[in-house]
Amino acid sequence: MIVNFSIFILSLSIFTSSANAEATLSVSPTTLKRSGDIVNIEWSNIDSPSDLDWLGIYSPPNSSHDHFIGYKFLNVSATWKDGFGSITLPLTNLRSDYTFRIFRWTQSEIDTKHTDHDQNPLPGTKHLLAGSENVTFGNSVDKAEQIHLAFENKPNRMQVTFVAGDGEERFVRYGQAKDMLGNSAAARGIRYDREQMCNAPANTTVGWRDPGWIFHTVMKNLNPAVRNYYQIGSEAKGWSEIYSFISRDMYAQETRAFIFGDMGCATPYNTFIRTQEESKSTVKWILRDIEALGDKPSFVSHIGDISYARGYSWVWDEFFAQIEPIASKVPYHVCIGNHEYDFPAQPWKPDWAASIYGNDGGGECGVPYSLKFNMPGNSSESTGTKAPMTRNLYYSYDAGSVHFLSISTETNFLEGGTQYEFIKQDLESVNRNKTPFVVVQGHRPMYTTSNEVRDTTIRQKMLEHLEPLFVKNEVTLAMWGHVHRYERFCPISNNTCGKQWKGSPVHLVVGMGGQDWQANWAVRPNHPDLPIFPQPEESMYRTGEFGYARLVANKHKLTVSFVGNHDGEVHDTVEMLASGEVISGSKDGTKTSNSAVAPAPAWDVNSGSKDNSESPNVQTVPTSATLVGKSESDGSWVVKGVGLMVMGLVLGFVAGYFTGMKKGSSSRSRWIPVKSEEI
Numbered sequence: 001m002i003v004n005f006s007i008f009i010l011s012l013s014i015f016t017s018s019a020n021a022e023a024t025l026s027v028s029p030t031t032l033k034r035s036g037d038i039v040n041i042e043w044s045n046i047d048s049p050s051d052l053d054w055l056g057i058y059s060p061p062n063s064s065h066d067h068f069i070g071y072k073f074l075n076v077s078a079t080w081k082d083g084f085g086s087i088t089l090p091l092t093n094l095r096s097d098y099t100f101r102i103f104r105w106t107q108s109e110i111d112t113k114h115t116d117h118d119q120n121p122l123p124g125t126k127h128l129l130a131g132s133e134n135v136t137f138g139n140s141v142d143k144a145e146q147i148h149l150a151f152e153n154k155p156n157r158m159q160v161t162f163v164a165g166d167g168e169e170r171f172v173r174y175g176q177a178k179d180m181l182g183n184s185a186a187a188r189g190i191r192y193d194r195e196q197m198c199n200a201p202a203n204t205t206v207g208w209r210d211p212g213w214i215f216h217t218v219m220k221n222l223n224p225a226v227r228n229y230y231q232i233g234s235e236a237k238g239w240s241e242i243y244s245f246i247s248r249d250m251y252a253q254e255t256r257a258f259i260f261g262d263m264g265c266a267t268p269y270n271t272f273i274r275t276q277e278e279s280k281s282t283v284k285w286i287l288r289d290i291e292a293l294g295d296k297p298s299f300v301s302h303i304g305d306i307s308y309a310r311g312y313s314w315v316w317d318e319f320f321a322q323i324e325p326i327a328s329k330v331p332y333h334v335c336i337g338n339h340e341y342d343f344p345a346q347p348w349k350p351d352w353a354a355s356i357y358g359n360d361g362g363g364e365c366g367v368p369y370s371l372k373f374n375m376p377g378n379s380s381e382s383t384g385t386k387a388p389m390t391r392n393l394y395y396s397y398d399a400g401s402v403h404f405l406s407i408s409t410e411t412n413f414l415e416g417g418t419q420y421e422f423i424k425q426d427l428e429s430v431n432r433n434k435t436p437f438v439v440v441q442g443h444r445p446m447y448t449t450s451n452e453v454r455d456t457t458i459r460q461k462m463l464e465h466l467e468p469l470f471v472k473n474e475v476t477l478a479m480w481g482h483v484h485r486y487e488r489f490c491p492i493s494n495n496t497c498g499k500q501w502k503g504s505p506v507h508l509v510v511g512m513g514g515q516d517w518q519a520n521w522a523v524r525p526n527h528p529d530l531p532i533f534p535q536p537e538e539s540m541y542r543t544g545e546f547g548y549a550r551l552v553a554n555k556h557k558l559t560v561s562f563v564g565n566h567d568g569e570v571h572d573t574v575e576m577l578a579s580g581e582v583i584s585g586s587k588d589g590t591k592t593s594n595s596a597v598a599p600a601p602a603w604d605v606n607s608g609s610k611d612n613s614e615s616p617n618v619q620t621v622p623t624s625a626t627l628v629g630k631s632e633s634d635g636s637w638v639v640k641g642v643g644l645m646v647m648g649l650v651l652g653f654v655a656g657y658f659t660g661m662k663k664g665s666s667s668r669s670r671w672i673p674v675k676s677e678e679i
């Protein structure tokens with residue numbers, strides 16, 4: 001009796017306390033020191049928890065409810081059903097405080113018109129349950145972050161670019177020992193403003209955030225091929241930790257580079273655009289390789305589609321925070337991609353390019369790209385708007401035995417234009433005794449066997465205007481991005497395989513840095529409805545795995561290997577000898593581990609189901625696949641799941657699609673024939 005009564009009292013008090021208690025939301029610590037520091041977010045007293053309850057992440061704290069940086073559902077916490085839980089988040093320094101809010105969203109409030117780029121409804125903000133204190137980076141907003149290096153025109157120099165919260169002068173001090181940073185260079189800060197963005201979302205309250213101040217300076221008179229230590233800051237604002245890099249050596253016999261395109265970043269939250277978990281692996285493996293190189297110099301070349309911020313300002317910050325471990329150690333070079341630049345009013349838009357050059361830049365019109373990077377050379381073009389000039393378009397540099405040329409496929413590259421003249425003059429003036437190999441890089445490919453229908457005309461124009469220059473001037477290798485796959489071509493000219501790279505450059509598509517939507521491989525001409533994607537003669541190897549290319553060269557040989565993110569191993573290799581000979585590593589199973597070819601792992605099958613296309617005109621999606629919506633302003637389609645597709649067909653489809661090994665190679669035993677599936 002007494003027991004029963006006390007239970008009654010107890011349950012009554014629980015009832016009343018939970019009915020009256022407000023939901024609470026707390027954060028700790030409330031002061032962070034630099035990007036990547038972790039905050040622990042705890043909540044309690046959530047009444048009748050629902051799996052639509054969510055946590056909004058805001059910066060600055062006065063952002064309106066709809067204008068979050070990102071969000072997470074509370075159900076990621078194991079105890080969410082009991083009305084309490086916690087989430088830990090690494091935060092990137094956005095030079096403003098953060099704050100957090102919990103909202104209840106209900107089924108009836110799901111608005112299928114208010115969606116992210118993937119057509120997922122964005123959570124509703126009608127019912128605020130709790131708000132938190134602010135989390136601040138305090139004085140650390142004045143510290144240099146997002147540090148990245150680049151070559152300069154003069155080989156005994158290195159450029160460094162970084163971001164801080166205010167525009168006061170900063171310095172880089174540097175030297176050959178950690179405790180002797182005797183040299184100093186002043187860094188000037190510049191910034192850009194919302195009014196200089198060309199379109200939405202970059203110029204809206206949703207996408208725009210204060211980008212801070214971008215600083216740039218040059219470390220000069222560096223001794224060749226030695227480790228240099230450097231630190232950034234000022235007496236007033238404090239100093240960064242000490243970083244180091246190996247200086248450039250014009251007389252180096254060897255060249256080492258990591259090359260890929262189309263890499264964004266991962267975020268620990270959902271946001272308005274899809275972010276890339278895969279990009280973390282790309283960064284991880286490249287870091288492993290850089291560390292293994294010790295004091296040997298190397299550099300990175302990211303061939304366009306950088307960060308995929310597309311107008312959501314803070315994604316650039318997340319991106320630079322993610323690549324800093326690499327980019328503060330080795331030069332990080334870039335080419336301009338459609339997602340940095342394309343905007344409706346872009347000044348060069350010939351009729352044939354009307355549907356090619358769309359609004360893929362999310363209104364940035366190349367401004368963050370032009371200001372946040374400083375490449376060698378001085379190419380620039382007007383945007384035709386209030387936006388500053390577009391920079392870092394085309395430039396070249398030598399590294400060891402290789403002359404590298406980076407070009408822009410987003411601005412005029414046709415004969416008669418400024419860029420064409422630059423390319424022509426550059427290729428004609430290469431000293432082949434010094435650099436027997438020439439590598440050209442640009443974003444959109446001249447060759448691909450993916451069904452990139454939208455870009456057919458641009459490929460034709462590139463073949464017509466640029467290929468003759470490449471052929472005549474004996475370009476060794478052309479590397480491209482944009483298609484989110486790895487594909488290696490035979491030495492090729494005018495769509496025909498040649499025997500040597502002299503007169504038939506090898507082409508590689510290396511857009512496999514982390515983006516997971518892409519057009520299928522091209523279909524059989526007579527079976528557009530039921531594609532098996534046969535691999536054309538000129539395509540030597542193609543795969544759907546993520547990863548990056550490793551380039552190694554000396555005076556005699558240039559080797560490129562494809563490293564897969566799933567295992568960090570080499571899956572394809574091609575060697576180009578100074579004589580002109582091209583040796584396909586994948587065809588020779590007896591070679592060193594460098595040319596080992598492994599079968600595609602099981603996860604590839606799953607990643608295939610996420611595939612879609614960058615092209616609005618793709619007709620090749622399997623009929624039985626489920627289309628779940630148009631994503632992105634440039635008209636991508638997301639394919640989720642292979643639906644009713646029969647299993648046998650799926651296997652054939654996947655094998656032809658992903659492993660893509662050339663039939664007739666010595667790895668034939670690993671090739672899963674798809675022929676029997678061709679109905």
Ligand SMILES: *[C@@H]1O[C@H](CO)[C@@H](O)[C@H](O)[C@H]1NC(C)=O
Pocket residue numbers: 051052073075076
């Ligand atoms: C959490 O809730 C979201 C939104 O309702 C749902 O999509 C997701 O599957 C849930 N996750 C878990 C682990 O329950």
Ligand SMILES: *[C@@H]1O[C@H](CO)[C@@H](O)[C@H](O)[C@H]1NC(C)=O
Pocket residue numbers: 060062063064
């Ligand atoms: C937030 O505050 C800053 C100044 O502190 C102001 O410039 C900005 O317009 C405010 N934003 C909103 C959404 O109120």
Ligand SMILES: *[C@@H]1O[C@H](CO)[C@@H](O)[C@H](O)[C@H]1NC(C)=O
Pocket residue numbers: 060061062097099132133134
């Ligand atoms: C959070 O910061 C904003 C200004 O950025 C301020 O108005 C607000 O009072 C702060 N909130 C708390 C709980 O300190």
Ligand SMILES: *[C@@H]1O[C@H](CO)[C@@H](O)[C@H](O)[C@H]1NC(C)=O
Pocket residue numbers: 197198199200203204205
């Ligand atoms: C963004 O840019 C577009 C195109 O110039 C313009 O029409 C629009 O008014 C701008 N939006 C804002 C908020 O400035």
Ligand SMILES: *[C@@H]1O[C@H](CO)[C@@H](O)[C@H](O)[C@H]1NC(C)=O
Pocket residue numbers: 377378
């Ligand atoms: C750009 O650089 C080239 C070569 O270094 C030089 O000839 C040219 O004058 C420069 N142009 C401008 C506008 O600075």
Ligand SMILES: *[C@@H]1O[C@H](CO)[C@@H](O)[C@H](O)[C@H]1NC(C)=O
Pocket residue numbers: 494
């Ligand atoms: C390219 O090949 C086509 C046939 O495939 C041929 O008609 C054309 O003349 C060739 N062009 C050159 C420049 O060799």
Ligand SMILES: [Fe+2]
Pocket residue numbers: 304305337338339443481482483
């Ligand atoms: Fe692209």
